[in-house]
Amino acid sequence: MAPVVTARNIGARLPREEDRKLLTGRGEYLADVRLPGQVHAAFVRSSLAHARITGIDITEATALPGVLAVWTGADAAAHCEGLVGELSVAGCVPTTMPLLAQEYVRFVGEAIAVVVAEDRYIAEDACDLIAVDYDELPPVLDPRPALEGGPVANEGLPDNVALKGGAVYGDADKAFENAHKVVSATYHTGRLAALPMETRGCAATYDWTTQELRLWTSTQVPHYVKYCLTAYLGFPENHCEVITPDTGGGFGQKAHLFSEEMLIPLLAREVDRPVVWVEDRRENLMTATHAHEQFVDIAYAGDENGRLTAVRIRATGDGGAYHQPPWSMAVEPWCTAMVTPSGAYDIPVADLTYEAAATNKCPIGAYRGVGYMAGTLARECLMDEAARAYELSPFDIRRRNVVREFPWVNAQGITYDEGSWLRTIDELERMVDYEAFRRRQADLREQGRYIGLGLSVFVESSGESTAMSLAHGMGDIYHDTATVRMEPNGTVTVSTGLTTQGQGHRTTMAQVAADVLGIPVRDITVRSGDSTSYAWGSGTVGSRSAVVAGGAVLRAADAIRSKLVSVAAEMLKADAADIELADGKAAVKGEPDSAVNIADVAASIYFDQSVWPDGFDPTLEVTLAYDPARPVFSNGGHAVIVELDPETGFARVEKVFSVEDCGTMINPEIVEGQLRGGVVQGIGAALLERLVYDSAGQLTTTTLLDYHVPTLDVAPPFEIHHLETPSAHTPAGIKGMGESGLIAAPAAVLNAVNDALSCFGTSLYALPATPEQVLGAMSPSGSVG
Incomplete structure (x- = not known):
């Protein structure tokens, strides 16, 4: 039975209660934890992307005054062979990631040894004294040839295939053969860092008299971490306490289990002192999971009226060296192919393939909009390509294909009970004043200025639940x-x-x-x-x-x-x-x-x-x-106006128009804050952010001088319109919305860039749309980087 709610506060713009503490500097983050007698850990990390370890000499490090313990892979393996990673979907091949590398290193930054010392300075000095000998192996850096064979990135995956699966719903071959038009493209989403302001860290104490372990960790999943302390290390759950202090951002990166969270408790027990570890920014960029990188091949079959009759997607993930539990490298391409192919559109036939290759890079993990961002980018950007092919506006092509009546069952058999999908498109067109925009665009082109409008609509599975998992072919319990x-x-x-x-x-x-x-x-x-x-x-x-x-x-x-x-x-x-x-x-x-x-x-x-x-x-x-009995879906959309500088190639986001429908809003102020933050992250993904490896597998973007994140100087003005379609299946009709900004914003930005470039007859298909790419697209030759 639904709870009885007398609405007085739900829907009110109440100020956030927690801000008082944080804004006055009274928050306590992991690095603020002070434990009596605490000592510090630091890690020796691989300098090579792929190599066999032929020797480790810890003699000098062990002898350094103030050093309490030095562990290598063999020491860690005595307690745990490694973290097993996989996703409960068809075709996922599990991997085991050692707590400390033993025979092989498989990406730059992989932990090889750990030192515990009286302070962090001594620990890092001792790390410098540890000598590691390698037999270098060829690095595997491109997932597409990796899936075809050749050198191996992870010796546990002899064919580099960590994931391969898919499904066909309806007769896709016939739909494409009979199509009036076929539009297709390949989109590449850049490799990103979630980059929370607070890096990862953990601290542990162990009491030998009570056998009680306390672990402080900057995590989004404390109960999962606690379970793993038992499953991997044998600490009884009823003797474990996992504490999460104030956390300075997570965005999905901290929703994983990391080897450091297993090692620090073991070391606290070993040295009988509280042990603390906090990573620096370089470690965070090198080792704390990367995100979103995929190559997405997508094609639409359409009839003579612009109605889409089929979609074909092949999502190829660059997974890194291991599955990072619990989400794994599979979550990106699987979600792109299986969860986001139709979005708000009534496309009756779908041919879906997902795959991920192991490469000698930092493992891929979850980051806000995981899977959805790449899937929405491919779907929505190709929708704009279809609009150009059919000579329709980006609003009209979407109106011709949007679902209008509910409940609706998509090609995969998933039921959507309600939504404001058509209203979202109509509201965005009204907010933009589309005809006035086109007149302004034409006038500015006469002056040598190039503006563009990009549109992206989305449907988000919100409220990760057992029902949602089952609807998408998984068996996870939430x-x-x-x-x-x-x-x-x-x-x-x-x-x-x-x-x-x-x-x-x-x-x-x-x-x-x-x-x-x-x-x-x-x-x-x-x-x-x-x-x-x-x-x-x-x-x-x-x-x-x-x-x-x-x-x-x-x-x-x-x-x-x-x-x-x-x-x-x-x-x-x-x-x-x-x-x-x-x-x-x-x-x-x-x-x-x-x-x-x-x-x-x-x-x-x-x-x-x-x-x-x-x-x-x-x-x-x-x-x-x-645990909701049925899947819950929120929806919305963004329209973005950008201007391209023909001299520098920089794209400036002039304005963002957003429509959001997350059912009953608890607090519109918080909804809008989440929306603005997610969209700005999406602008970063679309125009600025990129983790870059060189041909030797060295990460070259290891500081914030190299990895450019959006700041207030690129944050545009917003116009936000709320729709409310309460869910019939949740108390008070509430739906989720925390990821919606980043899910759809990159597609809207790239569509706006391509709309601005349309007078040059060129389009971009890779994120980020860098100034070099934009200038190449605007050049007489039309070359695109």
Whole structure:
């Protein structure tokens, strides 16, 4: 049954409660943790992309004063052979990543040895004293030839194939043979870093008397990390505590298990001292998972009216040396091929292939919009190519193909129950004033100025859940619990399994609980961020926090509400069905003078049996789980205007128009903040950011001088329009939206660049669209880099 919600706070633009602490410098991040007697760890990392280790000499490092321990691969392997990575989809071949490299190194930056010393300076000095001898092997750097054979990147994958699968829905060959037009292209999404402002880190203590382990780690998945401490290392879960301090950004990078999180607890037990490790920015760029790089071949078959009859996709991922658990290199190309081929469009036939190759690069992992960004780029950019082929506007080609009636079942058999897909396209056209834009574009071209308009619409599977996993052919189980406890004075503590990296969870979870319980938001405290709270969580990933954790909070709060209502009915001599909780009072509907303070009801539950109904249980603490029974989909779109500088090739984003439909909005201020941040990240992916390896497999972008991230100087003005199509399958109709900005913005930006280039008869197909590429496309020869 749906919780009873009296909307007072849901939908309100409340300021974020957590900002007070963070903006006054009172946050405590991993590097701020100070443990009595703590010592520090530093790592020796491979200087080669691919080599056999022929010798390691740790003699000098061990003898350095202040060094407490030096471990190599053999020491780590005595406790754990390595982290097994795979995704539960057809055709995924697992890999095992050692905690410390043993026989081979497979990417620059792979950890070979670890030193524990009295301070970080001594630890790093000792690392410099460790001599590693290599027998260099040829690096594998391009996934496409790697899948055809040749040198091996990972000796555990003799054919370099880490993933290969797909499916065909309908007769694709016939659809393409009979097509009036076929449009096709290959898109390349650049290799990116999630680049949270706070790098990775962890600290551990181990008590030999109680055998209790405490691990502080900057993670999005503390309960998963805790489980792995048992599964890989044998620490009993009931003796483990995983604590997540304030976290300075994650974006999916911190939703993985890393070898450092396994090694630091082992070392704390070994030296019987608290051990701390915090990576520097160079380590983060080299080793903390990369993201998004794919080659996507896509083709549309269309009829004479511009209706698409089939889509064919082959998504090829550059996976790096290993699967990084739990998401693996498979998550990018699999999601591109299997989750995003049709988007908002009614395309009846689909031919889908996904594959990933092992290469001698840092492993690929999750990053905001994982898989969706590349899939949306290919789908939406080719849609603009189709518009040009059919001589239609980018809005009209989409209107001809958009789903108009719900429920709708796509080619893969997945049901979409509701959405505002057509309204999104119409709203974007209205916001842009398309005809006025085209007149302005023509006038500016006469002056030697080149502006372009790009459009991208999307449908996002939000609220990562068991139902969503099953709908897409996986078997993963996701759910969260929440605990709601009301005190005798009517104040409430909400515990969730979430970690927060800036999303505003403490505010939004308080808002939903307040509207069920009928009390002010200020009377609710939200706690989260460690594995010892009453709640359990599957992780802050996949736009699931508001849907799944929020749903658990709503369910648990509703159980408390029922008890409040039954006792208030006794106190007011009324029928429980007539009791309404709102504004801090329990009142009889239609009789405003017949009311009692909710705080007084709570006190009576604790201390006054005379108002208890027969058989009443006075416990005002409830823990309940939530896992949506059906997949939940949000939708939206972006339109972007850019201007290209014909002298420098730089693209400036003039304005962003965004339409968002995430169902019932808990807090529009937070929705808009998430949207703006994601779009700016998307601008970075489209125009600025790129991790570059040279021909020897050396990463050449190892500082923020080389890896260019968007800052305020490239953040454009926004115009945002909200649509609200509540979900019929979640409490309060809430859908997720945290990834929507980055999912669709890169496609809109590249479409805008190509629209500006259309008068030159050229298009770009790779991200980022660098000044060199733009200048090449604008040159008389039309050469494109």
